[in-house]
Amino acid sequence: MVVQEPGTYELVTEDPPEPGPGEVAVRVAAAGICGSDRELVEGTRPAAFVRYPIVPGHEWSGVVAATGPGVEPRLTGRPVVGEGFRNCQVCDRCREGAANLCSAGYDETGFTRPGAFADTLVLPARLLHVLPDGADLRAAALLEPAAVAAAAVLSARVEPGERIAVVGAGTLGALCLRMLSLSSPAGLAVTDPRAGRADTALACGATRFESGPLPAGGYDVVVETAGAAGTAATAIALARRGGRVVLTGIPGQASAVDPVAIVGGRLTVTGVFGAPPAAWTHAVRLFAAGLLDPGPLVTHELDLAEFGRAMDLLRGTDGDVGKVLLRP
Incomplete structure (x- = not known):
């Protein structure tokens, strides 16, 4: 083609x-x-x-x-x-x-x-x-989008017992949920305006699905996967002070992010572009071990x-x- x-x-x-x-x-x-x-x-x-x-x-x-x-x-x-x-x-x-x-x-x-x-x-x-x-x-x-999800999850440096939120429940978001669930989080919430994504998100390990907003400032780690206008700002608003945010989506138009929220909240914000070899290896190992389907x-x-x-x-x-x- x-x-x-x-x-x-x-x-x-x-x-x-x-x-x-x-x-x-x-x-x-x-x-x-x-x-x-x-x-x-x-x-x-x-x-x-x-x-x-x-x-x-x-x-x-x-x-x-x-x-x-x-x-x-x-x-x-x-x-x-x-x-x-x-x-x-x-x-x-x-x-x-x-x-x-x-x-x-x-x-x-x-x-x-x-x-x-x-x-x-x-x-x-x-x-x-x-x-x-x-x-x-x-x-x-x-496994290609899974490798990108692995890059995001590895960048987040998640520890057991942390509160995690994912913005977006499409393919990339669902793969992130599955991998994040392996870290034994205290809670794994996801927000997506498409209510029809709820069953898939919950099956991938989410403990909470909302088609509306999640509590601002309530999460240790936030992973953004939607790439829509405003979702980066949404992810930053969800993180607690001192929290970590990983952005994977690239919106089709310019998206404003408030630097005061980042600096004042002392947030660590990481971007993911594709997947390095280490992320590929991580995703393939999970797949081969039966931990990622x-x-x-x-x-x-x-x-x-x-x-x-x-x-x-x-x-x-x-x-x-x-x-x-x-x-x-």
């Missing part, structure tokens, strides 16, 4: 790409679709973060079909997921483990390099995370040819629409 330019996409047939030195070819099992893919189609993604024409698809799972020169042949046939950022490995940020902040410039599968809305995906073997044999590849397709968050599975319908589902406001997967 190729997005030629904003507003124009088509299903094309090409010869499968061959892996080069240090690369693998992965037979795609499933690929998730998210808001950033909608931005590609609608042309609202910032120009620095997209290169047209582009095959989208940065959330995926699959099986290694072929290995290029210099890659261990025994990888063939193994179930895998993979990191999206094509980092340089030599800059200061890469060397300190923050490959998602690579100084060589932004380069990511599904945005500047061909992604997983295709039969076959080629990427550097060093970006792979090998899954256990027999892994549920349907659920594993959500993203599968129940999938509500729709469509053929790749139904890309247009998937986009319509993504644009809707139906609380019954969770993660949409595309199958090649």
